[in-house]
Amino acid sequence: MASTLKTIFISSIATIAAFGAVVYSSCNRDKCKSIVCANGGVCNDGSCTCPSGYEGTNCEKVSRDKFLGNWHVLEKGSITLAAQYPISIEPTTNLTDVVIKNFYNYFKTPIKATIIGGDSIVIPNQQYEGKVLFGIGHIYSNVTYGQYGAIEMRYEIIDTATQRVNDFGYNEAVDHSDPSQWNK
Structure with a gap:
């Protein structure tokens, strides 16, 4: 009986640890995974950093065009x-x-x-x-x-x-x- 309780206890701890790992990793997902930056832009923490000459959410606009x-x-x-x-x-x-x-x-x-x-x-x-x-x-x-x-x-x-x-x-x-x- 003691070994059965020990097995149940260890299984419970393992299940809680696995659940915690899944929840933790889902909260710290890659913010750039679904971001596509155009024209050589680079995603940093969910936002595109555009190279000189480009702007817009995804670096899709040529900056000078508005002039x-x-x-x-x-x-x-x-x-x-x-x-x-x-x-x-x-x-x-x-x-x-x-x-x-x-x-x-x-x-x-x-x-x-x-x-x-x-x-x-x-x-x-x-x-x-x-x-x-x-x-x-x-x-x-x-x-x-x-x-x-x-x-x-x-x-x-x-x-x-x-x-x-x-x-x-x-x-x-x-x-x-x-x-x-x-x-x-």
Whole structure:
């Protein structure tokens, strides 16, 4: 009788241990098991970490796509009157780069820019047609134009002949200029 109770007791302990192991392992399941990250993204703790140039829940979107298209510019520089004109932002062969056509309503040469962090556009320091330019902008949503329908662009144009600076919110604290507004 004692050996039967001992066998039942050991069997009960083994059953409880097996049940506990199953419950424990089901609570600590792999959060990335059912996640598929596109375009070289990597799953970390149930979320995709996207490579540069991609975004979205599963890295399925190209970050620069929201910047592409035709935009309407409204701006007033620190030394120029208010102006309105069209520009276009177009892709290049590099996934994070774009060109801006008709920038400043002056440049015939497309201006090079780079998309960083998914929502920012950077115009690196470059010189064309007697002017030096650089700037940074941020794309956002607004009521009138919807999701990704506006860019607030801050930049400067420096005339190489006269050294006069036309500022569009880049050094706002110094010259009280306003950023350029680009709308879809």
